[in-house]
Amino acid sequence: MIAAPNTKQISIPYLLKIGNGKIARIGKYLYDKEMMKIAVFMGKNTANLIEPRFSETLNRYKIEIAEQKSVESIDLDAIAHSAFALPSGLDAIVGIGGGKALDAAKYTAFLLQKPYICAPTILSNDGFCSPGSSLLVQGKRVSARSKMPFGIVIDLDIIKVSPANYLYSGVGDMVSKITALLDWKEAFNRGYEHFSDFASMLAYNSLDLLFLKHSYDIYATEFQRSLASSLTTSGIAMEVAGSSRPASGSEHLISHALDSVSAKPKLHGVQVAIASYLCALLQNNPNTHLLREILEKIGFWEFAASDPIAKKEFIAALGLAPSIKRDYYTILSEKDSFERALVLIENDETLKRVIVDG
C-alpha cells in the first residue's frame, strides 16, 4: 500500500473572478493586491480580444507593464531562459490567452516564485487552474510540476465569442472525470495509489455543477459560467489529491497517445471525451449512460462526427496508451481491455459515428 502524504500544503487561488466585463477590471484587482509592476504573457491574437479595455484598466490604476510578451513557444529551456531575463522587482506574472500563453506564464511565475494571475480566453481544458504546466522538453510534451495560480479572472464576454470547438473540448475534459475517478478508485483498491475522498468529492461536485443546474445550451452564459467554475474546481481537486488522478485516467492516456500517433490530433478535450466514453464501457461504469446522454444533448457527438478520428490512428493509440505512464493502473492495464475495445469500436453505435475508417 502506498502511504498517503501527511504533511502537505494545499494552495488554492485567492482571487477568483468569473463574470461579464472582468478584463476591464483587472487593473483594480491588481491594485487591490498591491501588484503594481507586472509582466504580461499573451497569446498571439489575444490583444485583439482584450484591447483597449486591458490597457485602459491598467493605466487607470497606474499598473506598470515592465515586460509584455507574445508567447509562441512552450519549450522549457526557452521559457527558463527568458524568465530570468525579465526585469527585477515584478509583483506578479499575468497570463492571458489560450493554452500556450498560460502554460508559459505559469511556469515563469513558478521559476521566479512570483504570484501568477491567469485570465483564460477559452475554456478548452482544466489546465489553467491546475498545479502543472504542459511544456516541451526536447520536443516532447511533458507535464511539469509548477504552481496554482494566485488569481483567476475569466471574462464571460470573451468566452461567449470563443469558437464552439473550444467549448466542446472544455465539456469533454470535464466529463472525463467520470472515468478518471473510477480508474483512480480501482487503482487505490489494488493498493497502487492513495486516495483522497475530498478531492474525489470536489471532482464529482464539479460535474454536478455543470449538468444538474440548467439547460444544455453551451452558448448560454450560465452554462459557460458553470463550465468555468467546474474546470476551476477540477484543477483544485488535482491540487488537493497531490496528483492529476481526479482529472485524468485511462481516457487521458488514450488522448496523449493520439497526440503522438495522429497526423492531425483533435483538441485535447474532444479526444478525451471520445476515449472516456469507450473507457466507461470497458469499466462497466455506472455513469456510462449519463456520459453518452450529456454529450448527445449538448451536440458533442454531432460535432465530433463532423471531423471524426481515423480508426487506424485510434487503434494505434489504444495499443500505446497503457505504456504512456509507468506504474499507472487504469482499466487499460487489464489484459482483455484492448480486445474488448476493438469490438466496441466496431459495434457501438456512438463510437461508430466518431471513429471511422480512412
Ligand SMILES: [Zn+2]
Ligand atoms: Zn484534461
